[in-house]
Amino acid sequence: AWLKHQVSAFKDKDGFESSFVRHIETTLARSMFNCDETAAYAACSLAFRDRLILEWNRTQQRQTFADSKRVYYLSLEFLMGRALDNAMLNIGQKELAKASEAGLDNLGFRIEDVIQQEHDAALGNGGLGRLAACFLDSLASLNYPAWGYGLRYRYGIFKQEIIDGYQVEVPDYWLDFNPWEFPRHDVTVDIQFYGYVHKSTDENGKTVARWEGGETVKAVAYDVPIPGYATPSTNNLRLWSSKAASGEFDFQKFNSGDYESSVADQQRAETISAVLYPNDNLERGKELRLKQQYFWVAASLYDIVRRFKKTRRAWKEFPDQVAIQLNDTHPTLAIVELQRILVDLEGLEWDEAWNIVTNTFGYTNHTVLPEALEKWSVPLIQHLLPRHLQIVYDINLFFLQSVERAHPGDRDLLARVSIIEESQPKMVRMAYLAIVGSHKVNGVAELHSDLIKTTIFKDFVTIFGPDKFTNVTNGITPRRWLHQANPRLSDLIASKTGTHDFLKDLTLLNKIELSVDDPAFRKEWAAIKLANKAKLAEHIKNTTDVVVDPSALFDVQVKRIHEYKRQQMNIFGVIHRYLRIKAASPEERKKFLPRVSIFGGKAAPGYWMAKQIIHLINAVGSVVNNDKDVGNLLKVVFLEDYNVSKAELIIPASDISEHISTAGTEASGTSNMKFVLNGGLIIGTCDGANIEITREIGENNIFLFGNLSEEVEDLRHGHNYGLHTLDPELVQVFEAIEKGTFGDSKDFAGMITAVRDHGDYYLVSDDFHSYLETHDVIDEAYRNQEDWITKCITSVSRMGFFTSDRCINEYAEGIWNIEPLPVESAE
Ligand code: 26V
Numbered sequence: 001a002w003l004k005h006q007v008s009a010f011k012d013k014d015g016f017e018s019s020f021v022r023h024i025e026t027t028l029a030r031s032m033f034n035c036d037e038t039a040a041y042a043a044c045s046l047a048f049r050d051r052l053i054l055e056w057n058r059t060q061q062r063q064t065f066a067d068s069k070r071v072y073y074l075s076l077e078f079l080m081g082r083a084l085d086n087a088m089l090n091i092g093q094k095e096l097a098k099a100s101e102a103g104l105d106n107l108g109f110r111i112e113d114v115i116q117q118e119h120d121a122a123l124g125n126g127g128l129g130r131l132a133a134c135f136l137d138s139l140a141s142l143n144y145p146a147w148g149y150g151l152r153y154r155y156g157i158f159k160q161e162i163i164d165g166y167q168v169e170v171p172d173y174w175l176d177f178n179p180w181e182f183p184r185h186d187v188t189v190d191i192q193f194y195g196y197v198h199k200s201t202d203e204n205g206k207t208v209a210r211w212e213g214g215e216t217v218k219a220v221a222y223d224v225p226i227p228g229y230a231t232p233s234t235n236n237l238r239l240w241s242s243k244a245a246s247g248e249f250d251f252q253k254f255n256s257g258d259y260e261s262s263v264a265d266q267q268r269a270e271t272i273s274a275v276l277y278p279n280d281n282l283e284r285g286k287e288l289r290l291k292q293q294y295f296w297v298a299a300s301l302y303d304i305v306r307r308f309k310k311t312r313r314a315w316k317e318f319p320d321q322v323a324i325q326l327n328d329t330h331p332t333l334a335i336v337e338l339q340r341i342l343v344d345l346e347g348l349e350w351d352e353a354w355n356i357v358t359n360t361f362g363y364t365n366h367t368v369l370p371e372a373l374e375k376w377s378v379p380l381i382q383h384l385l386p387r388h389l390q391i392v393y394d395i396n397l398f399f400l401q402s403v404e405r406a407h408p409g410d411r412d413l414l415a416r417v418s419i420i421e422e423s424q425p426k427m428v429r430m431a432y433l434a435i436v437g438s439h440k441v442n443g444v445a446e447l448h449s450d451l452i453k454t455t456i457f458k459d460f461v462t463i464f465g466p467d468k469f470t471n472v473t474n475g476i477t478p479r480r481w482l483h484q485a486n487p488r489l490s491d492l493i494a495s496k497t498g499t500h501d502f503l504k505d506l507t508l509l510n511k512i513e514l515s516v517d518d519p520a521f522r523k524e525w526a527a528i529k530l531a532n533k534a535k536l537a538e539h540i541k542n543t544t545d546v547v548v549d550p551s552a553l554f555d556v557q558v559k560r561i562h563e564y565k566r567q568q569m570n571i572f573g574v575i576h577r578y579l580r581i582k583a584a585s586p587e588e589r590k591k592f593l594p595r596v597s598i599f600g601g602k603a604a605p606g607y608w609m610a611k612q613i614i615h616l617i618n619a620v621g622s623v624v625n626n627d628k629d630v631g632n633l634l635k636v637v638f639l640e641d642y643n644v645s646k647a648e649l650i651i652p653a654s655d656i657s658e659h660i661s662t663a664g665t666e667a668s669g670t671s672n673m674k675f676v677l678n679g680g681l682i683i684g685t686c687d688g689a690n691i692e693i694t695r696e697i698g699e700n701n702i703f704l705f706g707n708l709s710e711e712v713e714d715l716r717h718g719h720n721y722g723l724h725t726l727d728p729e730l731v732q733v734f735e736a737i738e739k740g741t742f743g744d745s746k747d748f749a750g751m752i753t754a755v756r757d758h759g760d761y762y763l764v765s766d767d768f769h770s771y772l773e774t775h776d777v778i779d780e781a782y783r784n785q786e787d788w789i790t791k792c793i794t795s796v797s798r799m800g801f802f803t804s805d806r807c808i809n810e811y812a813e814g815i816w817n818i819e820p821l822p823v824e825s826a827e
Pocket of ligand 1: 131
């Protein structure tokens with residue numbers, strides 16, 4: 001029904017086709033006779049883009065007119081993936097575009113091939129960036145007035161190639177042709193760096209600070225429309241690009257013969273938004289990274305404040321109009337910047353300003369790993385942002401004074417919670433600044449939210465009370481992660497629930513539990529999984545030359561490579577299986593269940609251990625896949641360049657996926673939710689959202705193993721006191737590696753030493769036995785296909801909780817205090 005009212009709909013099939021042809025012939029200046037798939041992608045995107053723009057403008061007008069509170073989601077990463085398929089589905093006209101009477105079919109194109117032409121927008125590392133993308137989809141779909149703010153990196157996360165078993169990084173230049181962004185050359189902000197602070201006294205005797213001098217860089221806005229599903233609401237994602245403030249280059253310098261330095265200025269400016277930092281979970285304190293953060297934060301706040309000022313409201317109403325969510329500590333400088341704007345530029349009193357600031361911001365923590373917690377050195381901030389450093393010191397002073405009043409004489413407490421760490425050099429602890437400057441702090445799964453309250457932020461619970469700290473368990477958008485990635489499964493579910501309404505209210509999935517015994521339903525369910533596996537097998541053949549049998553058990557671990565995620569434990573387990581197959585007689589071998597172990601994921605370019613893990617996986621693959629004794633009983637593949645669009649192919653094809661982080665280290669995980677939603681089961685530790693998935697789907701439907709988070713500390717302690725006896729099965733694995741079974745063992749020495757000699761920080765040995773046992777349980781479970789399918793259907797039916805729509809509603813109600821803007825109101 002909503003479709004009829006929106007201007008974005010093509011009126012009929014001819015409407016799409018004529019728009020398509022017009023774009024081929026005029027926008028692209030080509031003819032239909034030499035229209036290849038690239039051109040078809042471009043024309044199709046432009047046709048849909050035209051429709052999107054109309055609703056986008058109307059949504060923005062509606063939001064401005066309504067003048068209600070907006071939320072701004074500040075994230076350095078938005079891992080969007082492809083846009084065309086998503087736009088067609090959210091608008092609800094993919095079928096029409098495909099149609100054989102007058103659509104792509106009729107024009108001689110397969111829509112899947114056209115969709116594949118699009119380059120992923122990969123402006124993120126992993127879970128944190130993809131979460132931001134899912135949140136944008138939900139915000140638009142639920143009609144919340146919301147904007148995303150990020151950086152328009154010229155290079156997203158690098159493209160990964162595997163050459164001779166090693167990761168090689170290739171730049172990801174993705175902006176060649178990008179119809180989904182709109183440069184706003186009229187929306188710019190001058191951003192200042194360096195310089196000095198000039199303090200003076202005004203006529204009332206008040207000290208005023210002026211930040212002067214330094215370097216100026218221009219921020220240019222690029223807007224990306226975010227269509228909601230089954231609603232005309234189309235929100236905005238604004239990405240900032242850096243440019244020399246003087247324009248292209250400084251003509252004055254150029255004319256006076258200083259050509260080189262005029263170009264250098266331009267290049268220095270453009271470097272700021274040039275490239276996404278490819279580490280996740282490792283903070284290195286680089287100046288350019290801090291420049292990125294301030295550049296983006298300052299431009300976004302300027303924009304937000306400018307919009308607020310147009311309403312001519314009093315400053316104290318700012319938090320009634322504006323909620324800003326900090327996606328991790330990366331935008332924490334926004335707290336300082338808003339305080340600076342209010343005090344230095346707008347002349348508010350400190351306390352009044354600080355009240356506005358703290359009521360505006362919310363902070364989401366995404367990790368407890370100490371090496372990922374951001375700290376910036378005081379000398380660096382002093383140099384780059386001298387006024388901000390003074391404000392940080394003042395924030396800290398007033399905060400510590402209030403702590404001293406409430407806990408008199410507790411010097412240790414003051415030292416522990418100080419925003420400034422008294423190290424050499426002194427450091428600013430960004431998470432502490434974010435907590436002090438926000439009204440709510442949340443973790444991303446129940447266990448994680450409990451952990452931050454009892455470990456890294458314990459003292460702040462004492463100081464601020466428990467209510468400031470809350471949990472919002474992560475979620476995923478079912479539009480992309482069910483309907484788009486797995487259209488046949490989505491349609492099968494719709495055939496049982498009556499409609500596709502479960503895509504808007506995922507709890508409606510529970511209706512399929514009534515059909516769990518329906519033979520036709522089960523048969524189709526199994527057929528869909530097999531077809532998805534066959535499609536992945538085809539991709540594996542094309543990209544790795546390894547032939548895998550779609551009827552084998554597909555065991556998948558795809559995510560960033562990190563020791564805490566324990567891909568090393570997985571590959572050690574695979575080696576153990578290989579050794580067992582080798583040791584078995586031909587008769588015994590028949591009893592093994594055929595398996596395909598599938599890995600994928602990028603290592604941060606400087607993360608040596610992660611690269612070693614990738615190398616071992618590939619080395620094991622080349623031995624195992626060519627061993628005649630093994631045949632189809634075991635295949636090991638590493639899929640290169642795992643990204644969002646590959647996830648859409650891989651996830652629906654999984655039987656079992658691995659979420660096996662050391663307990664207490666994976667804040668939530670979100671791919672675990674995607675796999676289960678697509679009818680795969682999971683093997684996992686009691687960590688992150690695995691725990692809540694278990695609660696929802698039932699413990700019979702998940703394979704849990706390993707030590708619990710409360711045991712981790714003691715185990716580590718034990719290791720350090722030499723109480724570490726290696727698991728005997730792991731010893732066998734190490735022996736095989738050291739014998740050279742997978743090539744030069746020196747190449748893998750680091751992985752072995754970490755476990756055997758360096759304290760096994762991630763408890764690989766402690767969990768190894770229960771990990772292997774659980775895989776045996778999985779083999780047995782998979783043999784009973786009837787029970788297996790029952791588990792899968794039951795699990796899917798109970799996944800309603802994990803939609804990002806539920807998260808967004810929780811944030812809206814508990815943190816942002818915003819309401820959806822009904823679409824009818826402006827019609
Ligand atoms: C940290 C850093 C440090 C500096 C260099 C660049 C960089 C980029 C990202 C990060 C953040 C790491 C935290 C993170 O990605 N956490 C993940 O967040 C997911 C969404 O909440 C969650 O599902 C994952 O469990 C968690 O690891």
